Amino acid sequence: MTTVVAQGTFDILHPGHLQYLEEAAAMGDELHVIIARRENVSHKRTPVLADRQRRDMVGALDPVDSAVLGDREDIFVPIERIDPDVIVLGHDQHHDEHAIEGALDERGIDCSVERAAGRTPSYDDELLSTGRIVDRICEQRC
Ligand SMILES: Cc1cc2nc3c(=O)[nH]c(=O)nc-3n(C[C@H](O)[C@H](O)[C@H](O)COP(=O)(O)O)c2cc1C
Numbered sequence: 001m002t003t004v005v006a007q008g009t010f011d012i013l014h015p016g017h018l019q020y021l022e023e024a025a026a027m028g029d030e031l032h033v034i035i036a037r038r039e040n041v042s043h044k045r046t047p048v049l050a051d052r053q054r055r056d057m058v059g060a061l062d063p064v065d066s067a068v069l070g071d072r073e074d075i076f077v078p079i080e081r082i083d084p085d086v087i088v089l090g091h092d093q094h095h096d097e098h099a100i101e102g103a104l105d106e107r108g109i110d111c112s113v114e115r116a117a118g119r120t121p122s123y124d125d126e127l128l129s130t131g132r133i134v135d136r137i138c139e140q141r142c
Pocket residue numbers: 007008009010034035036037038040041042069070071072074075076077078079087089090093094095100
C-alpha cells in the first residue's frame with residue numbers, strides 16, 4: 001500500500017487542481033490531501049472560501065481518499081499522522097524539495113518528495129488559476 005500526500009489552498013476549484021490530484025493519486029494507492037489553513041496562506045491573496053468548505057470540496061473529488069485541514073503551526077504534524085510514502089508538490093508550489101526532504105529526515109519520516117507537472121490550457125478560455133478566476137469575476141461582475 002503506497003500512501004501519497006498532496007497539499008494546497010484549493011480556493012475555487014479548477015481543472016489544474018484536478019490534474020494535480022489525479023497525477024498524485026496515480027503515484028500510489030491512497031491519496032490524502034492537506035488543505036492549507038487560511039492564516040497560513042501568506043504568499044498570495046487570502047482564500048475567499050472558508051477552510052472547511054475548501055476541505056469538503058476537495059474531499060468530494062474522485063482521486064481523493066481523504067482531505068484534512070492542515071495544522072495551524074507545524075506543517076509536519078499532519079504528515080506524521082498520515083505517514084505517507086510520497087509527498088507530491090504542485091508544479092508552482094514555493095516549497096523547496098530538498099528542504100522538505102531534510103526536515104523529513106530530521107523527524108525520522110521515510111518519505112520521498114516528487115514534483116507534479118503543470119497543466120496548460122487545452123482551449124482558449126480555460127482558466128487554470130484561482131487568482132485569475134477571481135480577477136475575471138471582478139472584471140465581469142463587479
Ligand atoms: C508537506 C507539506 C505539508 C503542509 N502542511 C500544511 C499544514 O499542516 N497546514 C497548513 O496550513 N499548510 C500546510 N502546507 C502548506 C500549504 O499546503 C501550502 O503550500 C500553502 O500555504 C498554500 O499555498 P499554495 O496553495 O500556493 O501551495 C503544507 C505544505 C507542504 C509542502
